[in-house]
Amino acid sequence: MDGTNTFREKYDEYVNIVNNALDDCVATDDKPGSEIFNAMKYSLAAGGKRLRPVLALAVCDMLGGSRNDVLPFACAIEMIHTYSLIHDDLPAMDNDDYRRGMPSNHRVFGEAMAILAGDALLNRAYEVMISHIMKKEGDLRSFVRAMDVIAAGSGAEGMIRGQTLDISYEGRELSGETLEYMHRCKTGALIRAAVLAGACIGGASEQGYEALAEYAENIGLAFQIKDDIMDVEGSLDRMGKTSGKDAVSGKNTYVSVHGLEKAVQLLDGSVSTAVEALGCFGEKAGFLRDLAFFIKERDN
Amino acid sequence: MDGTNTFREKYDEYVNIVNNALDDCVATDDKPGSEIFNAMKYSLAAGGKRLRPVLALAVCDMLGGSRNDVLPFACAIEMIHTYSLIHDDLPAMDNDDYRRGMPSNHRVFGEAMAILAGDALLNRAYEVMISHIMKKEGDLRSFVRAMDVIAAGSGAEGMIRGQTLDISYEGRELSGETLEYMHRCKTGALIRAAVLAGACIGGASEQGYEALAEYAENIGLAFQIKDDIMDVEGSLDRMGKTSGKDAVSGKNTYVSVHGLEKAVQLLDGSVSTAVEALGCFGEKAGFLRDLAFFIKERDN
Numbered sequence: 001m002d003g004t005n006t007f008r009e010k011y012d013e014y015v016n017i018v019n020n021a022l023d024d025c026v027a028t029d030d031k032p033g034s035e036i037f038n039a040m041k042y043s044l045a046a047g048g049k050r051l052r053p054v055l056a057l058a059v060c061d062m063l064g065g066s067r068n069d070v071l072p073f074a075c076a077i078e079m080i081h082t083y084s085l086i087h088d089d090l091p092a093m094d095n096d097d098y099r100r101g102m103p104s105n106h107r108v109f110g111e112a113m114a115i116l117a118g119d120a121l122l123n124r125a126y127e128v129m130i131s132h133i134m135k136k137e138g139d140l141r142s143f144v145r146a147m148d149v150i151a152a153g154s155g156a157e158g159m160i161r162g163q164t165l166d167i168s169y170e171g172r173e174l175s176g177e178t179l180e181y182m183h184r185c186k187t188g189a190l191i192r193a194a195v196l197a198g199a200c201i202g203g204a205s206e207q208g209y210e211a212l213a214e215y216a217e218n219i220g221l222a223f224q225i226k227d228d229i230m231d232v233e234g235s236l237d238r239m240g241k242t243s244g245k246d247a248v249s250g251k252n253t254y255v256s257v258h259g260l261e262k263a264v265q266l267l268d269g270s271v272s273t274a275v276e277a278l279g280c281f282g283e284k285a286g287f288l289r290d291l292a293f294f295i296k297e298r299d300n
Numbered sequence: 301m302d303g304t305n306t307f308r309e310k311y312d313e314y315v316n317i318v319n320n321a322l323d324d325c326v327a328t329d330d331k332p333g334s335e336i337f338n339a340m341k342y343s344l345a346a347g348g349k350r351l352r353p354v355l356a357l358a359v360c361d362m363l364g365g366s367r368n369d370v371l372p373f374a375c376a377i378e379m380i381h382t383y384s385l386i387h388d389d390l391p392a393m394d395n396d397d398y399r400r401g402m403p404s405n406h407r408v409f410g411e412a413m414a415i416l417a418g419d420a421l422l423n424r425a426y427e428v429m430i431s432h433i434m435k436k437e438g439d440l441r442s443f444v445r446a447m448d449v450i451a452a453g454s455g456a457e458g459m460i461r462g463q464t465l466d467i468s469y470e471g472r473e474l475s476g477e478t479l480e481y482m483h484r485c486k487t488g489a490l491i492r493a494a495v496l497a498g499a500c501i502g503g504a505s506e507q508g509y510e511a512l513a514e515y516a517e518n519i520g521l522a523f524q525i526k527d528d529i530m531d532v533e534g535s536l537d538r539m540g541k542t543s544g545k546d547a548v549s550g551k552n553t554y555v556s557v558h559g560l561e562k563a564v565q566l567l568d569g570s571v572s573t574a575v576e577a578l579g580c581f582g583e584k585a586g587f588l589r590d591l592a593f594f595i596k597e598r599d600n
Contacts, residue, residue, distance in 0.1 A: 029457075032478050033465040033485070036456050087419060090392075092411035111392035112467050115415070116460055119387060122419065123455040126426050130448045140440045148430045155423040156336050157329075160416055165333040167412050178332055185333070 007290040011054060018053040021071050022078060025128050026121075039109040039117035040124070043082050046100050051223070051295075052077045052194040058291065059195050059212060062284050063202030070201040072132035073146050076125035077194045080154050083121035086114055088163065125150075146200035153193030162186025166251070174252040180221070182252075187227075188220030211277050215288065218274035222295050225267040228253035230299070232260060271296045307590040311354060318353040321371050322378060325428050326421075339409040339417035340424070343382050346400050351523070351595075352377045352494040358591065359495050359512060362584050363502030370501040372432035373446050376425035377494045380454050383421035386414055388463065425450075446500035453493030462486025466551070474552040480521070482552075487527075488520030511577050515588065518574035522595050525567040528553035530599070532560060571596045 022044055028037040053074035060070035089096040089104040090111060096104050106114035129150070133143045152158055162185030165178070174182070195216035199209050232255040254263040274292040278285035322344055328337040353374035360370035389396040389404040390411060396404050406414035429450070433443045452458055462485030465478070474482070495516035499509050532555040554563040574592040578585040 026456075031461075032481060033461045033468060035468065036460060036464040040456065083419075087415055090415065092390075092392075092415060113464070115387055115390065115392060116463055116467070118419070119383075119422065120456040120460045122422055123451065123460065126447075127451045127455050130444060130451050133444050134448055140444060144430060144433050144440060144444070147426075148434050151423065151427045151430050155427050156326075156340065156420040160336060160420045160423065161331075161333045163416055164336040164413070167416070168333060168335065181332060 007287065007294065010287055011291075011294075014054040014057050015050045017057065017067075017071070018050050018074060018078065021075050025075050025079065025124065036113070036116060036120055039105060039113045040121050042108060043086050043099070043105050043117065044079065044121065046082075046102055048100055050078060052081055052190055055191065055194040055216075055288075055291070056198040056201075058287050059198030059204075060202040062281060062288065063199065063204055063208070065198070065202030069132070069136075069143070070198055072128050073150065073197045073201060074194070076129045076147075077150060077190060077197065079121045079125040079128070080150070080159075081190060083118040083125075084159060084163070086118040086121070090114060093163075093167070122154075142200050142203065146197040149196045149200060150193045153189040158185055158189030158193070162189065169252060172252075174257060176257050179252055179254065179257050183221065183224040183254075184217070187224045188217060191220040191223065192216040207280060211280050214277035215274045215292075218270040218277065219292050219295055222267055222270040222274065222292065225254045225263055225270065226296060226298065228255050229260065229263055229267065231255070267296055307587065307594065310587055311591075311594075314354040314357050315350045317357065317367075317371070318350050318374060318378065321375050325372075325375050325379065325424065336413070336416060336420055339405060339413050340421050342408060343386050343399070343405045343417065344379065344421065346382075346402055348400055350378060352381055352490055355491065355494040355516075355588075355591070356498040356501075358587050359498030359504075360502040362581060362588065363499065363504055363508070365498070365502030369432070369436075369443070370498055372428050373450065373497045373501060374494070376429045376447075377450060377490060377497065379421045379425040379428070380450070380459070381490060383418040383425075384459060384463070386418040386421070390414060393463075393467070422454075442500050442503065446497040449496045449500060450493045453489040458485055458489035458493070462489065469552060472552075474557060476557050479552055479554065479557050483521065483524040483554075484517070487524045488517060491520040491523065492516040507580060511580050514577035515574045515592075518570040518577065519592050519595055522567055522570040522574065522592065525554045525563055525570065526596060526598065528555050529560065529563055529567065531555070567596055 026037055026040045026044060028034050028041075056070055056074035056077060057067065061067070085099060086105045088094050089099055090106055097107055098104060104114075105117060109117065126147075129143075129147050133140055133147070136143060154160070156164075162182050165182040166186060169178070169182070192213065195212050196209070199212045204212060231253060254266065258266065271292050275289050278289055281288075326337055326340045326344060328334050328341075356370055356374035356377060357367065361367070385399060386405045388394050389399055390406055397407055398404060404414075405417060409417065426447075429443075429447045433440055433447070436443060454460070456464075462482050465482040466486060469478070469482070492513065495512050496509070499512045504512060531553060554566065558566065571592050575589050578589055581588075
């Protein structure tokens with residue numbers, strides 16, 4: 001990749017690679033019942049920042065790993081992220097009619113199909129990873145390890161734990177500690193899995209792996225804090241004031257628990273810590289460093 | 301295992317092994333949000349016949365494979381089966397208040413938690429398989445292959461395809477051909493995956509693998525036809541008559557499409573074909589042979 005590329009160009013290049021690969025992950029067929037693929041593709045194609053797969057690709061690139069080998073794992077993570085959004089939007093969960101400016105999955109395909117499309121995307125994530133491993137010769141361990149990291153980050157001790165907490169604590173006050181645990185699970189676990197899957201496929205040293213874990217946890221936190229800040233700034237714009245709890249959703253956020261000023265400090269702190277963690281990689285970590293600042297500066 | 305054991309004793313022994321292992325698959329912790337494990341355990345412990353994990357264990361046993369190695373895969377299949385029942389019972393799907401004589405998952409834990417518990421069981425199935433593989437030394441290929449078979453049977457070209465068809469065709473007439481395709485996906489794919497996962501871990505020869513695939517497809521069909529016959533006999537008992545379409549659920553069944561007499565013939569035929577397929581295993585296949593007859597004779 002050309003060293004003179006700006007961060008944004010490089011990011012967009014990764015996104016293009018991911019989008020093309022995702023298209024191939026959910027190929028339809030002409031047998032009865034293939035409409036399930038339409039529902040899966042609808043949400044998968046709806047875009048978003050592709051932050052998680054970009055992270056996996058960028059980490060593997062930095063370590064000199066194979067693009068072809070990391071791509072199925074990057075796509076799997078995005079499929080897992082997408083399924084969680086489909087299920088989160090369901091009437092029984094957050095009851096959101098829109099996602100990324102488009103009608104949510106169940107508004108288009110009905111609730112039953114949306115439940116199945118989410119299930120199918122989660123399962124397909126594993127199908128895609130396993131199929132890739134089945135094609136490899138020689139030692140499969142680093143691939144199985146990448147899958148292990150992704151599975152742990154997605155489950156009842158990772159992302160789903162965070163969703164459980166989100167539901168359990170809705171409308172109740174949350175301590176700063178529990179809030180951080182919730183977000184470490186809900187958003188952080190999958191971001192961490194993306195970085196560490198890239199590290200496994202890229203063949204990171206033990207020291208490099210630990211450094212990347214530190215980086216991942218801190219950009220995960222930064223991502224969530226920034227989200228909360230944007231939410232409250234959005235509602236300030238709309239209403240000219242905000243309450244102690246998030247005024248729009250009634251959910252616990254970094255701003256509702258710590259106040260806006262402290263939340264901005266926490267954001268700055270986690271971005272600094274993330275960038276410091278990359279020290280051992282020197283100049284090769286330029287893109288990941290820029291990405292940490294991008295998470296802080298982004299406006300959507 | 302003692303050769304003089306009756307079929308039923310051997311079956312129950314397998315069930316005990318599976319139940320104990322399933323308990324360990326969903327161990328709770330004391331961190332916030334651990335209530336997700338209660339919802340997962342509730343449905344997992346609700347029992348049922350454990351047909352799929354018993355099949356995986358029995359096939360691996362017959363081939364002289366390791367009980368310890370097949371068990372995580374057997375449990376994974378039961379977790380996948382269980383998650384599909386939780387999601388099937390949801391109001392947006394079949395809207396069933398009871399499952400196996402107990403209140404369905406969402407009636408106890410609420411819809412949001414039931415959706416998450418299903419997701420978490422599906423993900424945990426992969427976590428359990430992958431964790432086991434990570435512990436193994438040497439060549440991992442046969443384990444990855446077992447997982448590949450399970451993933452394919454569970455997804456949008458397997459079980460979930462069948463659920464999609466079930467929803468799409470509800471209230472519409474179905475050809476015999478499409479009905480068979482639906483059931484090959486909905487029930488057959490996971491039964492097949494159980495048998496073939498046992499075959500992979502047990503180290504089946506290519507010929508043995510093909511024979512077991514033939515066995516699996518035919519007991520899968522037999523299982524579904526018998527279910528449909530029991531349904532219609534149940535409703536005959538209650539109402540003294542039945543209509544062309546299944547009188548209770550409005551769903552397409554073997555009896556509604558072919559009539560009761562033809563359905564019984566199809567059941568007999570598939571059990572015979574299943575038993576014939578086991579010929580190459582000789583006396584070692586006694587349990588699997590008995591199991592095919594058990595599927596035909598069972599009354600629940």
